[in-house]
Amino acid sequence: MTAPPIRARYCLVDHHGTPVTEASYASRWQLVQFGFTSCKVVCPRALAKLDDALDRLGTDAAAVVPLYVTVDPERDTPQRLKAHLDATHPRFTGLTGTAAQTEAAADAFRVFTRRRDTPDGYDVQHTAITYLLDPSGSPARHWPDTHDAERIAADLTALLR
Amino acid sequence: MSGEVLTAEQLGHLRHWDNLSRRLPNDWSQMQGKGVSQDDFGGYRFQLAYMVYGLAITHRHRLPAAPGMFAPTIRRLIDKLLMPEVWLYWRDVSRGGSVFNAHLSGRLGEEWDPVVRDNIMYSAYVQSCAAMHDAMFDSDHYAEPGSLTFRHWSFFWGGEEKRFAYDRESLTEHLYWLMVETGYLGVACEPNCVFQICNQPAIIGFRLHDRITGGSRADEVVAGYERAWADFGRLDASGHYNMMVTEDSRVVRPNERPSPWVDAWCGALMNTWNRDFVRRHYHRQVADFLETGPGGTLSVPSAPARHVMGQEVVSDTCDLGWVAAWASEMGDEQTLAGLLAHADTWMSPTWFDGGLYYPRNDTHTDADGRRTEIEPMSGNVLLGYARLNVADGLRGVYQDQWPEGHFEAPRLEVVDRDIEVSRAEVVDGVLHARLRRDRTVPGDGTVTLAGLPTSARLRLGGTELTVRDGLVVDVPEGHAVDLVAAP
Numbered sequence: 121m122t123a124p125p126i127r128a129r130y131c132l133v134d135h136h137g138t139p140v141t142e143a144s145y146a147s148r149w150q151l152v153q154f155g156f157t158s159c160k161v162v163c164p165r166a167l168a169k170l171d172d173a174l175d176r177l178g179t180d181a182a183a184v185v186p187l188y189v190t191v192d193p194e195r196d197t198p199q200r201l202k203a204h205l206d207a208t209h210p211r212f213t214g215l216t217g218t219a220a221q222t223e224a225a226a227d228a229f230r231v232f233t234r235r236r237d238t239p240d241g242y243d244v245q246h247t248a249i250t251y252l253l254d255p256s257g258s259p260a261r262h263w264p265d266t267h268d269a270e271r272i273a274a275d276l277t278a279l280l281r
Numbered sequence: 282m283s284g285e286v287l288t289a290e291q292l293g294h295l296r297h298w299d300n301l302s303r304r305l306p307n308d309w310s311q312m313q314g315k316g317v318s319q320d321d322f323g324g325y326r327f328q329l330a331y332m333v334y335g336l337a338i339t340h341r342h343r344l345p346a347a348p349g350m351f352a353p354t355i356r357r358l359i360d361k362l363l364m365p366e367v368w369l370y371w372r373d374v375s376r377g378g379s380v381f382n383a384h385l386s387g388r389l390g391e392e393w394d395p396v397v398r399d400n401i402m403y404s405a406y407v408q409s410c411a412a413m414h415d416a417m418f419d420s421d422h423y424a425e426p427g428s429l430t431f432r433h434w435s436f437f438w439g440g441e442e443k444r445f446a447y448d449r450e451s452l453t454e455h456l457y458w459l460m461v462e463t464g465y466l467g468v469a470c471e472p473n474c475v476f477q478i479c480n481q482p483a484i485i486g487f488r489l490h491d492r493i494t495g496g497s498r499a500d501e502v503v504a505g506y507e508r509a510w511a512d513f514g515r516l517d518a519s520g521h522y523n524m525m526v527t528e529d530s531r532v533v534r535p536n537e538r539p540s541p542w543v544d545a546w547c548g549a550l551m552n553t554w555n556r557d558f559v560r561r562h563y564h565r566q567v568a569d570f571l572e573t574g575p576g577g578t579l580s581v582p583s584a585p586a587r588h589v590m591g592q593e594v595v596s597d598t599c600d601l602g603w604v605a606a607w608a609s610e611m612g613d614e615q616t617l618a619g620l621l622a623h624a625d626t627w628m629s630p631t632w633f634d635g636g637l638y639y640p641r642n643d644t645h646t647d648a649d650g651r652r653t654e655i656e657p658m659s660g661n662v663l664l665g666y667a668r669l670n671v672a673d674g675l676r677g678v679y680q681d682q683w684p685e686g687h688f689e690a691p692r693l694e695v696v697d698r699d700i701e702v703s704r705a706e707v708v709d710g711v712l713h714a715r716l717r718r719d720r721t722v723p724g725d726g727t728v729t730l731a732g733l734p735t736s737a738r739l740r741l742g743g744t745e746l747t748v749r750d751g752l753v754v755d756v757p758e759g760h761a762v763d764l765v766a767a768p
Contacts, residue, residue, distance in 0.1 A: 125454065179480075232462055246464070247505075264498075264501040266504055267497075281592070
C-alpha cells in the first residue's frame with residue numbers, strides 16, 4: 121500500500137497541556153486515530169484494536185507513539201482527554217486544541233467529521249481510519265477500520281524492521 | 282457445454298456498439314439526446330460507459346473465449362469517454378447554481394479538471410470502465426501513467442492547453458480519498474448532490490481494482506456506505522430508492538413521482554454487492570411502474586416534464602430502458618420480454634450498418650396512447666444491454682473471478698471487424714466458436730487464435746483446416762460456420 125495522500129500536519133496541545141506538532145515526535149512512528157471521548161462505539165472499538173495491535177509488537181511498540189486526536193474540542197479538554205485515556209487506554213496521548221486547530225488537523229488527514237444533535241446533546245460522526253506517520257513525520261500508510269489488529273500488527277512489524 | 286448461440290438481435294446490438302465505437306472523433310450521430318451540454322441522464326458519458334458494461338457482461342457470460350471481439354471495442358469507447366465533448370460540461374456545472382443549489386453559485390469557481398472534485402457521475406465511469414477492461418483482460422493498459430488523460434485546447438478561446446493526467450491507480454486512489462472525506466456517504470455529482478446511483482459505479486470500480494491489486498477497498502467503502510446511509514435510509518417512505526442527499530444540509534431530496542429510472546438504475550447497479558436487499562424490494566417496486574399492453578407487451582410511462590422557474594425541464598430519463606436493464610439483472614424474464622416486445626412493436630427497431638438500435642423518437646405516444654418516446658441512451662444502449670445481460674450478469678462481473686486458467690485457454694485473440702461471433706467458449710479444453718463473415722462492414726475476414734500450439738487440430742465447418750502462420754483463420758463467405766480447435 122502506498123502512503124496516503126494527506127498533508128498530515130497539525131498544531132495542537134497534548135493532554136498534559138504541551139503544544140505539539142507532527143515534528144514533536146521526530147524519530148518515532150506516530151499512530152494517529154481521530155475520535156472523541158464521548159464516542160460510544162467506534163472509538164472504544166478502534167482504540168481497543170490498536171492496543172491489541174501494539175501488544176502484539178512486544179518491545180517494538182516502544183518505537184510507536186499512539187495519538188488520539190479529538191474531533192470534539194468543545195468537550196475534550198486536555199484534562200478530560202487525560203482522565204479518559206488514563207482510565208481506558210493509557211498508552212495513548214490525547215491531542216486537542218481550539219475548534220479551528222482540530223478542524224485544520226482533521227482536514228490535513230482528510231478525516232470526515234460532522235456534529236449531529238442527539239437526545240443526549242450531540243455526537244460527532246467521523247471516519248475511523250488509522251494513520252501512521254514515519255519518524256520524519258511524513259505519511260507512511262493507513263488502515264481502514266475494517267482491518268483487524270492482526271493485520272495492523274503485521275504491517276507495523278514489517279515497517280519497523 | 283452450453284452450446285449457446287447469440288440471437289440475430291443480440292449480435293445486432295453488439296455490431297451497433299462496435300459501429301458507435303468507430304465513429305470519427307466528435308461524430309456523435311445517433312447518440313444526441315434532447316438536452317444540451319451533456320447535463321442530463323442521456324449524456325454521452327452514460328451511453329459510452331454502459332456500452333462498456335454491456336460488453337463486459339456479454340464477454341463474461343456469453344462469449345468468454347472471444348476477448349478479441351471485446352477488448353478493442355472497450356478501449357475505443359473509453360477513448361471517446363475521455364474526449365472533451367463528453368466532460369466539458371463540468372467547467373460550467375462545477376460552478377453550482379442549479380435550481381436547488383442556487384446558494385452555492387457564489388462560492389464555487391470554474392473547474393476544468395473533470396475528476397478532481399465532485400462529478401462522480403463522470404469520474405466513476407472512467408475509473409470503473411478502465412478497471413473493468415484491465416480486470417477482464419488481465420491487462421495493465423490503464424496502469425500506464427497518463428493513460429487516462431483529460432485534455433483540451435482551442436485555437437479560438439481558453440488560453441493554454443488544459444491537461445489533467447491520471448491512470449488506473451491514481452484515479453482510483455483519488456476517488457477513494459474523496460469517498461473517505463465524505464464519510465463514505467458518497468461523492469457528489471453536481472456540487473452538493475450525492476446520488477445513490479452515481480456512487481455505485483465507483484464501488485464497482487473499487488472492486489475491480491481490488492481484483493487487480495489484491496486490495497479490499499470495495500469492502501471498506503461498502504461498509505462505510507452502509508453506515509452513512511443508515512441515517513437516511515436507502516428507501517423512502519413509499520419504498521422506492523432515495524435518489525439523493527444534499528451534502529451541506531444532509532437532507533434527502535424527495536424523488537419526483539413517478540421516477541422509474543431511479544429505482545431501476547440504482548437496483549441494476551446495487552445488485553452487484555447488495556443482492557438480497559435489491560431483490561427483496563424489486564417486484565413491489567417495478568409493479569408501480571409497469572403498464573400492460575396488448576400481446577403481453579409492457580411499457581413504462583414517464584412522468585410529464587416538470588416546469589420550474591417558468592421553464593420546461595428537458596431530460597432524457599430513459600425510464601423504459603432502465604427498467605429493462607433492471608429486469609434483466611433480476612432475471613425477470615417475463616417483464617424483460619414484455620418490455621422488449623413493446624420496443625420491437627412501437628419503437629421502430631432499425632438495422633443500420635449491420636447493427637440494431639431503436640432511433641430517438643421525441644413523440645410521447647402514438648394515437649392509441651402507446652409509448653413511442655425513446656432516448657438514445659435507451660435505444661442505443663440499454664435495450665441492447667438488457668437483451669445481452671443474464672440474471673445477476675453485472676453482479677457476476679463484480680463478484681466472480683474468471684475460472685483458473687482462463688487467460689491461457691484457447692481463444693479468439695483477434696477478431697476482424699467483419700467477423701460476427703455468435704459462440705465462443707472452451708469446453709473440456711477445446712475451443713468452440715461460430716463465425717460468420719459480415720459483408721455489411723469492411724474487414725479482412727479473419728480471426729486469430731491464441732492459447733493453442735501451432736500443431737493444434739482445427740476444423741472449420743466440419744473440414745480439417747490448415748492454418749496460416751500465427752494461427753490465423755480465414756472465415757469463408759456465406760452462412761455461419763463452426764470452428765473447433767483442440768490443442
